[in-house]
Amino acid sequence: MVKRGMRDVVVLESDISRIDGKKGELEYRGYSIHDLAENSSYEEIAFLLLRGHLPTQEELEEFERDLARRRNIAPEVIGLLSSLPDITHPMVVLRTAISYTGSMDEKLHVIEPEENLEKSKEILAMIPTIIAYAYRMRHGKQLVHPREDLGHAANFLYMLKGEEPTALEEKALDTDLILHAEHTLNASTFASRMAASTKSDMYAGIVSATGTLMGPLHGGASQAVIEMLKEIKESGEKPEEWIRRKLEAGELIPGFGHRVYETMDPRAKELKKLAWRLDKESESNLCSISERVEEFMIEEKGLYPNVDFYTATVYEDLGIPDDLFIPIFAMGRVAGWTAHLMDQYAENVLIRPKQDYVGEKEREYVLIEEREA
Known part of the structure; x- marks a missing residue:
């Protein structure tokens, strides 16, 4: 039987994360996403995904220092960022810079556990710097260089905006990165494992993942959500009327439904709480619109919000430009990508599905x- 899109096909075993789509549950290495979002930092989650266990305080502090030391990017990469056309989408910038960085790695083709861990930390630490530098260059702003005394999320917001974030802003982005860090065999993660299964290098795996994430049916949905919310707000229409009109025209509403979850995405629950807190501080009033859209879609279509829906409001209230939504998704998901790459290298089998020929x-x-014309 042909299962289009490989729906429900089990292709490998993993202990990295678990989803129960019917119950709306997500766990990283056996830990509930709700407990992790409430109590952990992104660095702690990255350690968990890469090393397989929650760190002790000493292990976490050393890991944080290690990542912070790796935040600076090579002058050659900065030169590359400055040479790309202004019209280049930030995700294209990111994947190009990652690929270029790989070309300078003298151990590019060394695929061993310790070297893979080193590469994982390098990639994880440099992605925020690439995103922030590229954004400021494109807008003619002076570069704000990374600081080692700030956490992963706080440092990124500092480099992006030129000022330290508030405690709530730091917590919001930190939690968002946790919620995006890992999600079993989504399209981008599977793309990374496909690359690794050929014994290609780790940078190639991350480039494969970033290229896949950019699609509007994957990471690109959050940008579509904020564009929709802004249009509703500016139209002056009731959200329900706006959505109904779009549905009657046969248009899809971004941020709803999920390939795995049959109920509300557990990540959306956490992001919704954050969105309301940020909304009160920023007075953007987007959450009231979002909630009405959510209620209408559940009642009318039986569709629940996914992670992209409330991510859009969180990013907007943090003052993050729309075209950076997907790169920040990548900034969180890279912890999961690298964990899966190392997992694939450890017990590798070339991924080579079959097809049914119908010609x-x-x-x-x-x-x-x-031959006749």
Whole structure:
């Protein structure tokens, strides 16, 4: 039987994360996403995904220092960022910079556990710097260099905006990165494992993942959500009327439904709480619109919000430009990508699915001079 999109096909075993789509549950290494979002930092989650266990205080502090030391990017990469056309989408910038960084790695093709961990930390630490530098260059702003005394999320907001974030802003982005860090065999993670299964290098795996994430049916949905919310707000229409009109026109509403979850995405629950807190501080009033859209879609279509829906409001209230929504998704998900890459390298089997051929067979070949027009 052909299962289009490989729906429900089990292709490998993993202990990295678990989803129960019917119950709306998500766990990283056996820990509930709700407990992790409430109590952990992104660095702690990255350690968990990469090393397989929650760190002690000493282990976490050393890991934080290690990542912070790796935040600076090579002058050659900065030169690359400055040379790309202004019209280049930030995700294209990111994947190009990652690929270029790989070209300078003298151990590019060394695929061993300790070296893979080193590469994982390098990639994880440099992605925020690439995103922030590229954004400020494109807008003619002076670069704000990374600081080692700030956490992963706080440092990124500092480099992006030129000022330290509030405690709530730091917590909001930190939690968002946790919630985006890992999600079993989503399209981008599977793309990274496909690359690794050929024994290609880790940078190639991350480039494969970033290219896949950019699609509007994957990471690109959060940008579509904020564009929708802004349009509703500016139209002056009731959210319900706006959505109904779009549905009657046969248009899809971004941020709803999920390939795995049959109920509300557990990540959306956590992001919704954050969105309301940020909304009160910023007075953007987007959450009231979002909630009405959510209620309407559940009642009318039986569709629940996914992670992209409330991510859009969180990013907007943090003052993050729309075209950076997908790169920040990547900034969180890279912890999961690298964990899966190391997992694939450890017990590698070339991923090579089959297809059913439905074309003609045994056709007679005709020489070109004898073919009819």
